Amino acid sequence: MPKREFDEGHDVSTLMRVSILFIPFDAAKKFYKANTTRGVKGLSASLDDSGMRVDGEDLANPLVASMSPSDFLPGPDIAAKLADIVEQECDLIRDMHVRDEDYDDNLQAWVRSNGPGVDTSRWSDKRRKRIERNLRGYKHYPVFIFLSENPTGSPFPDRIDVSGLGMSYVRKHLIDDTTVRGIRHVNEIALYLREDIDRQLDPTRDDGFYLRASTVTRDTASIQAKLKAKDEYILKVTLGDSHGHSLTVAGVHLRASLTGSNAQERLVERHTLQAFCAAEGIQVMVGDFNMDLQETTQGSRGVFVDSRPETRPTYMLPHKSTVAIPRFHQQYSNSTGNAHYMGLYQADTEDLELVGPGMYGLLGASGSRHLKSEGKFYSDHPSIYLEVKSTRLTEEARNRILQRKILRVVRRPK
Numbered sequence: 001m002p003k004r005e006f007d008e009g010h011d012v013s014t015l016m017r018v019s020i021l022f023i024p025f026d027a028a029k030k031f032y033k034a035n036t037t038r039g040v041k042g043l044s045a046s047l048d049d050s051g052m053r054v055d056g057e058d059l060a061n062p063l064v065a066s067m068s069p070s071d072f073l074p075g076p077d078i079a080a081k082l083a084d085i086v087e088q089e090c091d092l093i094r095d096m097h098v099r100d101e102d103y104d105d106n107l108q109a110w111v112r113s114n115g116p117g118v119d120t121s122r123w124s125d126k127r128r129k130r131i132e133r134n135l136r137g138y139k140h141y142p143v144f145i146f147l148s149e150n151p152t153g154s155p156f157p158d159r160i161d162v163s164g165l166g167m168s169y170v171r172k173h174l175i176d177d178t179t180v181r182g183i184r185h186v187n188e189i190a191l192y193l194r195e196d197i198d199r200q201l202d203p204t205r206d207d208g209f210y211l212r213a214s215t216v217t218r219d220t221a222s223i224q225a226k227l228k229a230k231d232e233y234i235l236k237v238t239l240g241d242s243h244g245h246s247l248t249v250a251g252v253h254l255r256a257s258l259t260g261s262n263a264q265e266r267l268v269e270r271h272t273l274q275a276f277c278a279a280e281g282i283q284v285m286v287g288d289f290n291m292d293l294q295e296t297t298q299g300s301r302g303v304f305v306d307s308r309p310e311t312r313p314t315y316m317l318p319h320k321s322t323v324a325i326p327r328f329h330q331q332y333s334n335s336t337g338n339a340h341y342m343g344l345y346q347a348d349t350e351d352l353e354l355v356g357p358g359m360y361g362l363l364g365a366s367g368s369r370h371l372k373s374e375g376k377f378y379s380d381h382p383s384i385y386l387e388v389k390s391t392r393l394t395e396e397a398r399n400r401i402l403q404r405k406i407l408r409v410v411r412r413p414k
Contacts, residue, residue: 098137
């Protein structure tokens with residue numbers, strides 16, 4: 001039954017889970033147009049008895065049907081509709097946690113839990129909106145949003161206003177020509193933080209909640225002999241409590257030459273990614289890797305999500321078995337519908353855990369590449385979503401623990 005009390009926002013002092021959304025675009029302004037006539041292709045997938053991911057057959061029908069060749073948003077229209085695109089992907093996430101179809105039942109349950117005589121007609125607009133936002137699960141909107149590749153012809157905005165949430169996302173870091181001279185639009189990345197969390201950051205204090213974001217350049221010249229090398233610009237961000245835990249995540253768009261890599265080259269690439277993450281303190285990467293990460297248990301393509309009941313994961317119970325086997329859909333994440341480029345890579349398997357509802361919590365989620373309200377494509381790749389829990393102690397917290405241990409030793413009676 002729903003709680004009687006509702007959160008005004010997200011209390012970062014007790015933040016145990018952090019949700020991350022990565023939305024890519026097509027700065028080349030050509031690949032995504034192929035989706036209009038091809039639609040979005042997918043495959044069935046499952047887990048075996050050991051928990052390994054198993055690919056099934058390609059789906060007979062596309063996950064998103066083909067459209068007219070003109071059904072795509074040009075760059076200026078993407079800029080004008082950016083808030084709508086962000087809200088659509090955030091609503092997919094919200095609906096994973098709290099189904100819109102359950103809203104009326106949840107509202108009636110909440111009214112009954114407050115005892116007889118509750119007159120909803122006397123609620124103020126402010127109270128009504130507050131209750132609706134909580135019952136519809138707006139607190140599940142992601143904490144971080146990465147935007148990747150800029151096809152708009154203008155900089156990624158300082159703020160993105162999301163009407164349903166009733167607040168904005170605030171840009172906290174930007175990789176573009178103003179910060180990295182000569183960088184191409186295809187390598188631009190912006191980081192946004194949810195406004196209610198941003199208000200709780202206090203850079204004037206050294207003992208509170210903090211955010212640190214930076215650009216990290218990865219030199220790939222010595223990694224692969226046969227794959228074209230290119231500097232990769234990675235947006236690294238750490239969110240933490242000086243007296244507690246922290247999370248470090250990176251939004252990435254790796255070099256295009258990886259699309260032609262073979263299995264051995266991808267293995268080498270994953271090993272170097274793991275070493276890079278260890279050196280930089282990165283716990284998880286999310287974005288466009290230009291290769292299939294699901295060849296390792298530390299990587300995932302995400303489970304397809306679009307709010308339709310028929311596309312939701314199902315669970316089968318084999319005869320004489322007590323273990324349910326999941327069945328779910330995954331989408332090919334390139335425009336031609338035959339390869340997997342988008343995903344996540346969990347470098348930290350000790351202090352980081354993927355969490356969330358069902359299979360979406362286990363493998364993350366793979367969202368849209370077209371704006372449903374317009375019936376037009378805006379990207380050749382889908383969004384990627386994940387929710388994580390980090391138990392990594394901040395450096396400040398580790399130092400305090402060490403100081404207490406030293407103090408106890410000093411004070412120990414002889």
